[in-house]
Amino acid sequence: MKLAMREATRDDLPAILHLIWDDETARHREDPSEPLDPRYIAAFEAIDADPNQHLIAAELDDRLVGTLQLSFIPGLSFRGSWRGLIEAVRIAADLRGQRLGEQMILWAVEQCRARDCKMVQLTSTATRTAAHRFYARLGFVQSHVGMKLHLRD
Secondary structure (H helix, E strand, O other): OOOEEEEOOHHHHHHHHHHHHOOOOOOOOOOOOOOOOHHHHHHHHHHHHOOOEEEEEEEEOOEEEEEEEEEEEEOOHHHHOEEEEEEEEEEOHHHOOOOHHHHHHHHHHHHHHHOOOOEEEEOOOOOOHHHHHHHHHOOOOOOOOOOOOOOOO
């Protein structure tokens, strides 16, 4: 099974939100009762307007089955190198375990290479040990401790 990767459109937003909500770690923080809450639309529009932000739709047989957000971040570290940040990786529940997530991550890494990024980074919730094994199998190294400070509900 080969995924087709493309930039998401505004019309993809409901399907992408359902992928995000159908995740063990997101169930406590997302509210599927209002799929097109204006805040989701505003976030999509901000991503879409920024050339360093890419919301990606992964399709299989014309069905949107996966998503991720790929951000390109300039920095002064490593002599002014850019880095890629992969966030919000999701695959449809009925297709997990079929290496589609691997295709998505490898595609994202290639996009970072094409932009001459020094590195690609991502975070994964501490309790998602299977996801950690998945990323390690793809060459990612657990090199830092991530911390968050939530500023609002």
